[in-house]
Amino acid sequence: MDARRIILTGCGWGAVFGILNCASNVFLLPSAPFISLRPQIALPMVVGITVHPVAGFLVGFVGNIIGDGLSGFGLWKFWNWHLANGLMGFLPGLVRYGGSNRISTVRDFGVLEMSVVLASGASVAFAVLLDVLFLEFMRFPSSFHSWILPAFLTDAVNGFVLVPVLLLPAGRLLITLETRTILLITALLVVAVLSTAGAITWSVWDDLSSPAATIENFYIAGIVSVILLVLGFIAALGFVRKITDPIGELTRAAEAVENGDYDLGHLGHVSARQDELGRLSRVLQGMAGQVRKREEALRSQVQELRIRIDPQRREREVAAIVETDYFQQLKKKAKELRQGMS
Amino acid sequence: MAKIVAVHSFRGGTGKSNTTANLACLLAQKGHRVGIIDTDIQSPGIHVLFSLDPNDCPCALNDYLWGRCEISQTAYEVTPTADPASSGKLFLIPSSIRTGDIARVIHYGYDVNLLKEGCQRLIRELPLDYLFIDTHPGLNEETLLSIAIADMLLIILRPDHQDYQGTAVTVEVGRHLEVPRMSLLLNKVPACFSREALTDQVAHTYGCEVVGVLPHAEEMMTLASSGIFVVRYPDHHVSRELRTVTAMIEA
Numbered sequence: 001m002d003a004r005r006i007i008l009t010g011c012g013w014g015a016v017f018g019i020l021n022c023a024s025n026v027f028l029l030p031s032a033p034f035i036s037l038r039p040q041i042a043l044p045m046v047v048g049i050t051v052h053p054v055a056g057f058l059v060g061f062v063g064n065i066i067g068d069g070l071s072g073f074g075l076w077k078f079w080n081w082h083l084a085n086g087l088m089g090f091l092p093g094l095v096r097y098g099g100s101n102r103i104s105t106v107r108d109f110g111v112l113e114m115s116v117v118l119a120s121g122a123s124v125a126f127a128v129l130l131d132v133l134f135l136e137f138m139r140f141p142s143s144f145h146s147w148i149l150p151a152f153l154t155d156a157v158n159g160f161v162l163v164p165v166l167l168l169p170a171g172r173l174l175i176t177l178e179t180r181t182i183l184l185i186t187a188l189l190v191v192a193v194l195s196t197a198g199a200i201t202w203s204v205w206d207d208l209s210s211p212a213a214t215i216e217n218f219y220i221a222g223i224v225s226v227i228l229l230v231l232g233f234i235a236a237l238g239f240v241r242k243i244t245d246p247i248g249e250l251t252r253a254a255e256a257v258e259n260g261d262y263d264l265g266h267l268g269h270v271s272a273r274q275d276e277l278g279r280l281s282r283v284l285q286g287m288a289g290q291v292r293k294r295e296e297a298l299r300s301q302v303q304e305l306r307i308r309i310d311p312q313r314r315e316r317e318v319a320a321i322v323e324t325d326y327f328q329q330l331k332k333k334a335k336e337l338r339q340g341m342s
Numbered sequence: 343m344a345k346i347v348a349v350h351s352f353r354g355g356t357g358k359s360n361t362t363a364n365l366a367c368l369l370a371q372k373g374h375r376v377g378i379i380d381t382d383i384q385s386p387g388i389h390v391l392f393s394l395d396p397n398d399c400p401c402a403l404n405d406y407l408w409g410r411c412e413i414s415q416t417a418y419e420v421t422p423t424a425d426p427a428s429s430g431k432l433f434l435i436p437s438s439i440r441t442g443d444i445a446r447v448i449h450y451g452y453d454v455n456l457l458k459e460g461c462q463r464l465i466r467e468l469p470l471d472y473l474f475i476d477t478h479p480g481l482n483e484e485t486l487l488s489i490a491i492a493d494m495l496l497i498i499l500r501p502d503h504q505d506y507q508g509t510a511v512t513v514e515v516g517r518h519l520e521v522p523r524m525s526l527l528l529n530k531v532p533a534c535f536s537r538e539a540l541t542d543q544v545a546h547t548y549g550c551e552v553v554g555v556l557p558h559a560e561e562m563m564t565l566a567s568s569g570i571f572v573v574r575y576p577d578h579h580v581s582r583e584l585r586t587v588t589a590m591i592e593a
């Protein structure tokens with residue numbers, strides 16, 4: 001892909017990201033003075049995935065500079081977070097880079113969501129590391145609650161929910177049986193977990209100034225939510241793949257039959273299932289066996305195919321034609337006729 | 343030099359007319375000038391494939407044979423998918439489908455020498471690179487004549503015991519008439535047959551080259567002679583096989 005396009009898309013979407021960052025800075029997370037609720041974090045991730053990892057990096061990096069500048073935080077003061085935002089676009093893009101362009105299976109979807117969550121964690125950790133090494137803005141352990149954790153939570157959850165939502169209209173997330181199922185389960189999980197977390201947040205909102213224990217409770221709820229989300233998601237992946245993997249195998253088996261390969265022994269574990277798919281698989285195996293038997297029967301007939309000609313009858317029939325006057329004349333003229341034709 | 347290809351089968355319904363029409367079309371598409379003469383006066387059929395309504399044709403082969411018109415008046419152009427850039431042309435000389443005309447031939451016959459002269463003049467006047475002769479099954483006089491004047495005798499047979507014996511007779515008669523080239527084409531071959539085994543057996547049994555093995559095609563059946571297969575299904579494997587047969591005819 002040409003560098004010009006990467007830079008232009010990166011900086012263009014970066015500007016959008018920056019403006020959105022500034023706008024959303026009014027919605028600060030409870031008890032986190034620097035961290036806002038920012039759904040737009042999905043932007044660098046999506047650009048990284050759909051365009052190029054470097055383009056994703058530019059969106060986060062350039063966007064965060066613009067956002068900080070517009071918000072009056074100073075252009076370079078939190079440079080470690082510029083890099084961290086860049087990484088959030090870069091890492092998921094890197095995971096998809098070189099892989100298939102479209103997400104059509106549960107596996108692809110799992111890799112996508114994991115890459116989003118892990119990229120959020122890795123990027124925040126990177127920013128913290130740079131801070132500890134060079135900047136020393138953070139004070140531990142209080143910064144852990146007021147800065148690090150909220151940054152990770154908002155980015156991971158927003159990315160997790162919004163990246164697939166944005167990839168759908170971009171045509172990168174195909175609606176297949178697999179993705180439809182996993183999307184449904186993911187949506188249920190997200191709604192369940194976030195509504196619980198939201199309810200807790202709401203109930204403690206007014207108490208934020210009260211003893212630290214309350215705030216801690218709030219974050220414990222947040223962490224538990226994310227853990228639940230991830231565990232639920234991993235379970236859902238396994239659950240969906242249990243349904244969809246055999247379908248892929250059955251399709252491949254049917255293709256094999258189409259190509260004349262009737263040995264479907266490898267379907268054994270699907271056939272062992274007690275459900276509808278198991279039944280389908282057994283029927284397919286039985287069918288392949290029948291087709292093979294029939295084809296072998298036909299082939300053996302071909303082997304036996306002997307062209308039997310009765311020579312005496314042939315001589316009689318040939319003689320009946322050849323001995324006519326017409327034929328004798330024709331035979332005499334045949335050579336001459338042929339020469340005269342063209 | 344024009345090449346005359348007589349297409350024949352001992353039994354009826356082997357696919358003579360369909361094969362002739364397809365091979366002729368392929369040669370025309372390759373830029374050759376091709377003629378097809380329907381000598382199956384008793385049961386003409388090939389005009390159907392070209393959607394040529396014999397009622398729209400003032401002159402048929404029968405009219406020429408009875409001296410009612412010139413042979414050139416009986417040739418109708420049926421070039422498929424006219425590509426103006428191509429020099430290829432296809433002409434059809436149909437037989438009459440009027441029952442009276444047919445009955446007359448069966449009853450009185452005609453001078454088969456006229457048929458020979460007609461072919462000569464078609465080649466010269468149209469002019470033609472290839473002339474296909476679609477024949478009536480069996481070995482009647484005009485079929486024998488078409489074999490006698492042909493440069494190539496293409497015998498069509500199905501892998502069917504009904505066809506084997508008659509084909510042996512035809513091959514023998516072709517040898518008597520010293521046809522320069524005699525070739526076999528297997529048609530309507532069921533998919534389960536091994537092509538190589540069949541080719542070997544047939545070539546070995548008759549001592550002739552096998553120029554093609556055409557599978558039995560569902561699409562050919564459903565097309566039901568309402569069009570030319572290679573025009574309708576140019577990418578079908580039967581069309582591909584027919585193309586290799588065409589190349590062997592050109593060789």
Ligand SMILES: Nc1ncnc2c1ncn2[C@@H]1O[C@H](COP(=O)(O)OP(=O)(O)OP(=O)(O)O)[C@@H](O)[C@H]1O
Pocket residue numbers: 351353354355356357358359360361382385387477478479529530531556557558559560562563565566567
């Ligand atoms: N390869 C094939 N696969 C399936 N059907 C075929 C094939 N070749 C020919 N047919 C069908 O067989 C029938 C007879 O074909 P066609 O009229 O060409 O035979 P023919 O030898 O000219 O018959 P006749 O002896 O009556 O003149 C047609 O319905 C045609 O569609």
Ligand SMILES: [Mg+2]
Pocket residue numbers: 358359360382386387388476
């Ligand atoms: Mg015919």
